[in-house]
Amino acid sequence: SWGEVGEYKGFSVYIPERQFDHSAVSAVVGEAIFNELRLKNATSTYPAESMGLIEDQDLIAIGARNTLKGAAALIEYGYIYEPQFQDLAIQETVTKDLAFQTFLGLHRFFDDRASYALGAPQGNLGISNLSYTWTKNLQKGSSGADVSALQAALTKEGVYTCGLIGNFGPCTETGVKAFQKKYGISQTGTIGPLTRAKLNSLHSI
Numbered sequence: 001s002w003g004e005v006g007e008y009k010g011f012s013v014y015i016p017e018r019q020f021d022h023s024a025v026s027a028v029v030g031e032a033i034f035n036e037l038r039l040k041n042a043t044s045t046y047p048a049e050s051m052g053l054i055e056d057q058d059l060i061a062i063g064a065r066n067t068l069k070g071a072a073a074l075i076e077y078g079y080i081y082e083p084q085f086q087d088l089a090i091q092e093t094v095t096k097d098l099a100f101q102t103f104l105g106l107h108r109f110f111d112d113r114a115s116y117a118l119g120a121p122q123g124n125l126g127i128s129n130l131s132y133t134w135t136k137n138l139q140k141g142s143s144g145a146d147v148s149a150l151q152a153a154l155t156k157e158g159v160y161t162c163g164l165i166g167n168f169g170p171c172t173e174t175g176v177k178a179f180q181k182k183y184g185i186s187q188t189g190t191i192g193p194l195t196r197a198k199l200n201s202l203h204s205i
Contacts, residue, residue, distance in 0.1 A: 132153070
């Protein structure tokens with residue numbers, strides 16, 4: 001129920017099993033979405049979903065009983081008890097970013113194929129709509145849009161892989177230290193004036 005914390009976390013993408021007529025096209029579309037989402041989010045820790053991209057025969061929404069011919073996928077962005085969905089201060093921001101990542105996956109799917117057909121370079125969109133200007137210090141225990149944006153920036157930097165959870169915990173602290181080391185800043189694991197200035201110079205709108 002609402003407010004209870006469960007055992008599992010992370011996202012997964014369901015696609016039709018291979019027995020269905022639209023399985024092949026659904027698989028490539030689903031893979032494009034999955035590859036975009038996993039840039040910034042951890043895949044599900046539920047054992048049956050550990051592969052992230054899962055074939056399923058029982059989801060009517062994606063064409064069970066061979067009722068659908070076009071590409072289809074069902075995305076589970078996470079579990080309702082995860083902090084990014086429980087905290088109303090960041091829920092909307094995180095949800096919008098997940099939707100934007102899904103859009104990017106679809107965009108890359110179509111853009112890559114159009115570029116290939118035309119012999120043109122692939123399009124280039126950023127991996128997040130959370131470009132941001134940071135104005136205050138952040139440390140363990142901080143939460144909100146500032147932290148979600150920080151986690152997006154750290155993901156872009158390749159120093160953070162724990163998802164946009166909106167809470168500043170040990171994983172974020174480790175990512176901040178790695179970011180600070182990368183740019184020659186004292187490795188405090190907190191966002192103070194120097195680290196904030198560097199973040200803004202690299203990732204601010």
